[in-house]
Amino acid sequence: MARCLLGDGMITLQNITVSYQRHPAIHHVSGEISAGSLTALVGPNGGGKSTLLKTLKGLLKIEEGRIDYHGVALSDISFMPQAHQLEFQFPVSVEELVLLGNWRRARLCGHMHKDASHQLEHALEAVGLGGFGSRRINTLSVGQLQRALFARAIIEESKMILLDEPFSAIDSNTTDALWKIIHQWQKQGRTVVIAMHDLARVKEHCPNTVLIAREVIGWGETSKVLTAKNLAHAKTMVEAWDDHAPACVA
Numbered sequence: 001m002a003r004c005l006l007g008d009g010m011i012t013l014q015n016i017t018v019s020y021q022r023h024p025a026i027h028h029v030s031g032e033i034s035a036g037s038l039t040a041l042v043g044p045n046g047g048g049k050s051t052l053l054k055t056l057k058g059l060l061k062i063e064e065g066r067i068d069y070h071g072v073a074l075s076d077i078s079f080m081p082q083a084h085q086l087e088f089q090f091p092v093s094v095e096e097l098v099l100l101g102n103w104r105r106a107r108l109c110g111h112m113h114k115d116a117s118h119q120l121e122h123a124l125e126a127v128g129l130g131g132f133g134s135r136r137i138n139t140l141s142v143g144q145l146q147r148a149l150f151a152r153a154i155i156e157e158s159k160m161i162l163l164d165e166p167f168s169a170i171d172s173n174t175t176d177a178l179w180k181i182i183h184q185w186q187k188q189g190r191t192v193v194i195a196m197h198d199l200a201r202v203k204e205h206c207p208n209t210v211l212i213a214r215e216v217i218g219w220g221e222t223s224k225v226l227t228a229k230n231l232a233h234a235k236t237m238v239e240a241w242d243d244h245a246p247a248c249v250a
């Protein structure tokens with residue numbers, strides 16, 4: 001696997017602004033994500049967490065500022081969207097969904113991994129979906145679908161993994177199992193960013209935190225970012241927003 005995980009992988013954001021219909025969803029965002037780090041992305045609903053993750057994956061146009069990917073191609077980044085935002089009505093099996101993760105590696109390493117089916121079963125078992133391979137994804141619950149996407153991220157072996165609220169429809173036992181997987185990714189040197197709400201879990205698991213409420217309120221060591229003062233500030237920023245305000249011309 002190391003063969004496929006070369007590169008330094010630091011990512012720097014300088015003064016990023018991303019807008020929808022000229023209304024900034026994230027504004028003047030600067031910060032650094034170091035290689036192999038585990039970062040929580042927290043903040044109120046509508047604070048720009050999903051927008052920031054999609055921007056890191058290159059899915060949204062940057063209106064202002066720049067992102068430097070040091071030794072990381074966009075194809076090295078796995079993005080796991082919020083499961084409830086996905087439309088999974090088409091007739092694809094869990095196995096097919098999860099194995100999509102293997103195409104990239106097959107291309108990079110020049111051959112399809114010999115024990116793909118063993119790897120598939122291992123990934124499904126790791127997320128508590130052992131034996132679900134042939135199930136159609138449109139028969140899964142949101143939580144099961146979320147776990148299938150996790151299994152896909154296991155197989156993808158990307159340098160960087162962006163998870164958008166992966167625990168929102170998942171019970172606490174499964175959440176513990178998924179954290180074990182996240183920590184394994186970190187041991188393998190992968191960079192992980194997770195948008196999430198449970199601050200107790202953030203403090204327990206994530207050394208670094210970004211607190212965002214359209215603008216960055218704190219970016220760094222979790223204990224220094226998640227202060228009562230910063231959290232209160234995030235709340236007031238959301239209350240002060242006016243989505244009907246004139247478009248930003250700055």
Ligand code: ADP
Pocket residue numbers: 020021024025043044045046047048049050051052243
């Ligand atoms: P979060 O993930 O923190 O809840 P989002 O990044 O989804 O926040 O949203 C940030 C802001 O951008 C919100 O005000 C939201 O309404 C707006 N927004 C998000 N997606 C779109 C979109 N596709 N079109 C217009 N506005 C959007």
Ligand code: MG
Pocket residue numbers: 049050051082164195
């Ligand atoms: Mg979101």
